[in-house]
Amino acid sequence: xxxxxxxxxxxxxxxxxxxxxxxxxxxxxxxxxxxxxxxxxxxxxxxxxxxxxxxxxxxxxxxxxxxxxxxxxxxxxxxxxxxxxxxxxxxxxxxxxxxxxxxxxxxxxxxxxxxxxxxxxxxxxxxxxxxxxxxxxxxxxxxxxxxxxxxxxxxxxxxxxxxxxxxxxxxxxxxxxxxxxxxxxxxxxxxxxxxxxxxxxxxxxxxxxxxxxxxxxxxxxxxxxxxxxxxxxxxxxxxxxxxxxxxxxxxxxxxxxxxxxxxxxxxxxxxxxxxxxxxxxxxxxxxxxxxxxxxxxxxxxxxxxxxxxxxxxxxxxxxxxxxxxxxxxxxxxxxxxxxxxxxxxxxxxxxxxxxxxxxxxxxxxxxxxxxxxxxxxxxxxxxxxxxxxxxxxxxxxxxxxxxxxxxxxxxxxxxxxxxxxxxxxxxxxxxxxxxxxxxxxxxxxxxxxxxxxxxxxxxxxxxxxxxxxxxxxxxxxxxxxxxxxxxxxxxxxxxxxxxxxxxxxxxxxxxxxxxxxxxxxxxxxxxxxxxxxxxxxxxxxxxxxxxxxxxxxxxxxxxxxxxxxxxxxxxxxxxxxxxxxxxxxxxxxxxxxxxxxxxxxxxxxxxxxxxxxxxxxxxxxxxxxxxxxxxxxxxxxxxxxxxxxxxxxxxxxxxxxxxxxxxxxxxxxxxxxxxxxxxxxxxxxxxxxxxxxxxxxxxxxxxxxxxxxxxxxxxxxxxxxxxxxxxxxxxxxxxxxxxxxxxxxxxxxxxxxxxxxxxxxxxxxxxxxxxxxxxxxxxxxxxxxxxxxxxxxxxxxxxxxxxxxxxxxxxxxxxxxxxxxxxxxxxxxxxxxxxxxxxxxxxxxxxxxxxxxxxxxxxxxxxxxxxxxxxxxxxxxxxxxxxxxxxxxxxxxxxxxxxxxxxxxxxxxxxxxxxxxxxxxxxxxxxxxxxxxxxxxxxxxxxxxxxxxxxxxxxxxxxxxx
Numbered sequence: 001x002x003x004x005x006x007x008x009x010x011x012x013x014x015x016x017x018x019x020x021x022x023x024x025x026x027x028x029x030x031x032x033x034x035x036x037x038x039x040x041x042x043x044x045x046x047x048x049x050x051x052x053x054x055x056x057x058x059x060x061x062x063x064x065x066x067x068x069x070x071x072x073x074x075x076x077x078x079x080x081x082x083x084x085x086x087x088x089x090x091x092x093x094x095x096x097x098x099x100x101x102x103x104x105x106x107x108x109x110x111x112x113x114x115x116x117x118x119x120x121x122x123x124x125x126x127x128x129x130x131x132x133x134x135x136x137x138x139x140x141x142x143x144x145x146x147x148x149x150x151x152x153x154x155x156x157x158x159x160x161x162x163x164x165x166x167x168x169x170x171x172x173x174x175x176x177x178x179x180x181x182x183x184x185x186x187x188x189x190x191x192x193x194x195x196x197x198x199x200x201x202x203x204x205x206x207x208x209x210x211x212x213x214x215x216x217x218x219x220x221x222x223x224x225x226x227x228x229x230x231x232x233x234x235x236x237x238x239x240x241x242x243x244x245x246x247x248x249x250x251x252x253x254x255x256x257x258x259x260x261x262x263x264x265x266x267x268x269x270x271x272x273x274x275x276x277x278x279x280x281x282x283x284x285x286x287x288x289x290x291x292x293x294x295x296x297x298x299x300x301x302x303x304x305x306x307x308x309x310x311x312x313x314x315x316x317x318x319x320x321x322x323x324x325x326x327x328x329x330x331x332x333x334x335x336x337x338x339x340x341x342x343x344x345x346x347x348x349x350x351x352x353x354x355x356x357x358x359x360x361x362x363x364x365x366x367x368x369x370x371x372x373x374x375x376x377x378x379x380x381x382x383x384x385x386x387x388x389x390x391x392x393x394x395x396x397x398x399x400x401x402x403x404x405x406x407x408x409x410x411x412x413x414x415x416x417x418x419x420x421x422x423x424x425x426x427x428x429x430x431x432x433x434x435x436x437x438x439x440x441x442x443x444x445x446x447x448x449x450x451x452x453x454x455x456x457x458x459x460x461x462x463x464x465x466x467x468x469x470x471x472x473x474x475x476x477x478x479x480x481x482x483x484x485x486x487x488x489x490x491x492x493x494x495x496x497x498x499x500x501x502x503x504x505x506x507x508x509x510x511x512x513x514x515x516x517x518x519x520x521x522x523x524x525x526x527x528x529x530x531x532x533x534x535x536x537x538x539x540x541x542x543x544x545x546x547x548x549x550x551x552x553x554x555x556x557x558x559x560x561x562x563x564x565x566x567x568x569x570x571x572x573x574x575x576x577x578x579x580x581x582x583x584x585x586x587x588x589x590x591x592x593x594x595x596x597x598x599x600x601x602x603x604x605x606x607x608x609x610x611x612x613x614x615x616x617x618x619x620x621x622x623x624x625x626x627x628x629x630x631x632x633x634x635x636x637x638x639x640x641x642x643x644x645x646x647x648x649x650x651x652x653x654x655x656x657x658x659x660x661x662x663x664x665x666x667x668x669x670x671x672x673x674x675x676x677x678x679x680x681x682x683x684x685x686x687x688x689x690x691x692x693x694x695x696x697x698x699x700x701x702x703x704x705x706x707x708x709x710x711x712x713x714x715x716x717x718x719x720x721x722x723x724x725x726x727x728x729x730x731x732x733x734x735x736x737x738x739x740x741x742x743x744x745x746x747x748x749x750x751x752x753x754x755x756x757x758x759x760x761x762x763x764x765x766x767x768x769x770x771x772x773x774x775x776x777x778x779x780x781x782x783x784x785x786x787x788x789x790x791x792x793x794x795x796x797x798x799x800x801x802x803x804x805x806x807x808x809x810x811x812x813x814x815x816x817x818x819x820x821x822x823x824x825x826x827x828x829x830x831x832x833x834x835x836x837x838x839x840x841x842x843x844x845x846x847x848x849x850x851x852x853x854x855x856x857x858x859x860x861x862x863x864x865x866x867x868x869x870x871x872x873x874x875x876x877x878x879x880x881x882x883x884x885x886x887x888x889x890x891x892x893x894x895x896x897x898x899x900x901x902x903x904x905x906x907x908x909x910x911x912x913x914x915x916x917x918x919x920x921x922x923x924x925x926x927x928x929x930x931x932x933x934x935x936x937x938x939x940x941x942x943x944x945x946x947x948x949x950x951x952x953x954x955x956x957x958x959x960x961x962x
Contacts, residue, residue, distance in 0.1 A: 068242025082250030101218015128860035130867020179805030190760020308358035331587030398591030405594030532704030554700035556678025565680020577632030656763035672744025762930025
């Protein structure tokens with residue numbers, strides 16, 4: 001369970017975690033211009049400096065069943081999978097007064113039993129056949145989605161229809177799932193540094209009358225007050241065919257699909273009563289200012305929100321374009337005005353996608369010791385610039401290019417296309433909106449942007465907020481509420497006769513799987529350049545996108561002694577000026593061409609990834625080469641990147657899960673290179689110099705032994721010609737890596753508590769050494785992990801979440817490396833149950849070598865693992881990721897085609913033998929991060945030798961931890 005930092009992650013407009021997520025935020029990207037193009041690339045390259053590729057139309061067909069269910073289908077024969085979505089037009093805004101969290105509660109309850117399906121069957125229908133299933137709750141909607149190999153389509157339709165028409169809601173299920181929801185609430189709201197602000201304070205301050213101000217997860221008080229009958233009445237009111245959209249996309253026979261839909265969904269009755277509808281008109285008022293205090297705030301956060309527009313309003317599109325200009329990419333206005341001068345550590349803008357009201361939001365986190373009012377003033381200055389000065393034509397073109405490229409990427413899979421269609425339908429009821437949006441984005445003018453800025457982003461409408469660390473002088477701000485709501489419990493439909501799980505003999509049988517569909521994997525070819533660079537090509541014609549991934553032996557474990565974090569720092573500086581271009585010039589080119597760029601340093605490698613539409617890919621790779629080979633490493637950029645890295649570390653070290661993962665490395669690997677995290681520590685990063693970075697780059701960024709993977713819409717000949725032109729004259733050989741010294745000797749097990757007073761939850765993590773990626777036992781250990789904690793039906797999840805409701809998520813993961821790898825098993829729970837959860841995790845690990853692993857249990861885990869692998873290979877970037885990880889660890893590339901066979905060949909006996917050899921209880925360490933005053937005494941009573949380390953004294957630069 002490695003710690004991953006991604007300061008600007010891609011974000012869908014629908015989030016279970018928080019709607020205050022930048023709808024169009026994308027990762028940092030890189031494009032650099034080619035000065036010349038190889039003749040072999042004449043068909044691929046274009047002379048334009050602007051990307052021109054267009055997103056394909058969604059292509060869904062609609063029909064309406066007599067019971068009112070609207071059905072949308074789109075066939076895709078390039079996939080071996082099918083996805084089924086059901087979108088219900090009920091969300092958190094529809095929770096009755098005094099019963100917040102009902103819509104989200106149903107997201108959980110809908111995975112329990114129905115008349116014909118016992119509890120757990122929904123997860124098994126996807127996870128145990130190599131698919132996936134989940135759900136999300138939004139203020140305006142709730143949707144459920146299943147993806148599985150296409151032969152299971154009828155089974156998915158049967159299950160979705162059964163939970164629409166005959167869900168079982170009983171006291172036992174409701175009580176158990178309510179505890180799981182409480183743990184989710186603690187995890188997402190109390191255990192994260194900005195959770196209280198995002199979920200409790202901000203919306204309640206921005207919205208004055210609309211139910212959008214209530215937390216979607218609800219409150220513990222409201223959930224505790226609810227009864228099973230009230231929950232059943234909520235289901236009877238909203239979960240009906242005329243309040244839903246059914247969306248099916250993937251590989252299927254249309255005529256057969258239509259028959260199945262008629263068979264399973266057609267008989268569901270449309271109730272003879274209206275659906276409660278309400279549309280509250282928000283009373284915005286004028287400008288407002290508020291300050292909120294909370295514990296565990298590593299650095300101040302500020303936000304300004306302005307009343308915006310609902311999703312269906314024509315001004316939504318120009319406002320979204322304006323948001324991209326403000327915060328998407330390194331050349332964005334907020335980056336230049338707030339982040340580069342050091343006023344803010346991060347700055348984002350957001351246009352939340354809401355059905356009935358909206359807002360325009362700018363949020364910034366500050367460096368430690370930053371001045372909130374100075375940042376709020378700087379945001380106001382940028383707002384005034386938008387009103388008073390037209391944006392440049394280049395800014396507009398760059399935003400449009402980025403949005404075009406994002407749309408092309410987002411429509412690569414059937415599941416993503418189904419999501420886009422479902423969300424637009426839920427917001428507007430109009431299936432043409434997604435495709436019309438593509439045209440509308442490109443039609444936005446400079447004048448449109450200034451008009452909406454002058455109309456909406458004004459001082460007299462600004463709602464300013466500060467979120468600061470609570471102190472004795474400024475105690476924690478209480479959660480707002482209770483709130484009124486337009487819907488009352490009395491308005492809900494009568495519950496009627498409760499549905500019960502039928503006796504097994506009386507249940508309608510789950511349909512048998514159909515005939516499987518095989519989609520061939522690309523023919524992979526490779527060649528090694530004269531300088532030692534290995535070039536691997538996986539062509540996928542017609543997709544319109546190309547991914548480049550370069551792996552170098554420049555990971556965190558390669559850092560010289562005393563320079564922890566230099567690998568991540570170096571990777572972050574690659575685009576901050578390169579090949580004679582300044583950081584701003586590189587960033588401007590990035591925005592113009594809409595290329596997705598990531599440079600991620602793990603323990604063993606740094607992977608540099610550039611992903612673009614095919615029409616601009618030659619320039620993309622040429623300037624990717626410039627960034628990798630000739631970064632400027634300017635002193636002022638080094639200092640900026642250091643500050644940003646230290647800021648990310650500060651945020652990480654306020655979260656129990658992140659702290660536990662860092663401590664776990666020290667428990668397993670001690671002071672060996674693998675014992676330190678690739679990000680380093682605030683102390684080690686602060687000591688790094690420009691000379692350290694330059695020396696690391698000079699030694700480790702070398703072609704010999706590196707791997708370049710090109711996947712997507714490019715021929716092998718064009719790919720090799722392009723690789724030769726951009727990397728062929730690159731010279732040098734990196735120092736050899738001694739994998740045996742990376743992990744150090746095995747260490748005795750330890751039990752460590754990191755005391756974080758007032759922590760909203762405790763993270764419980766057991767950790768042990770595991771195998772290297774090249775180890776012959778890699779696949780048996782992979783399946784051992786799958787049995788232990790891989791997915792909802794694994795042993796850990798079954799014991800901790802499903803049976804006891806002690807955690808929102810419990811599972812395990814392996815982290816194979818060049819040297820010894822590691823295995824983590826973890827769950828986050830309330831502090832009061834930390835010792836109980838620790839015991840359950842250790843018990844499951846202890847019994848792995850002896851408790852029988854049946855063929856049936858292993859078969860489900862195998863299919864799940866194969867399905868995860870297969871879905872990754874369906875996308876251009878996912879395919880490139882699979883290949884680069886095989887190639888970097890020197891695994892045979894035939895493993896792409898042989899993966900299913902390698903997994904399927906693992907036996908139950910091999911799983912138990914692997915557990916006995918590589919997961920001995922004597923070698924398992926335990927770390928718990930939380931409020932030690934609640935659980936430390938009980939932990940000491942059960943386990944001897946507990947070490948308690950105050951978070952304020954934690955020293956991650958040493959295995960002693962102090």
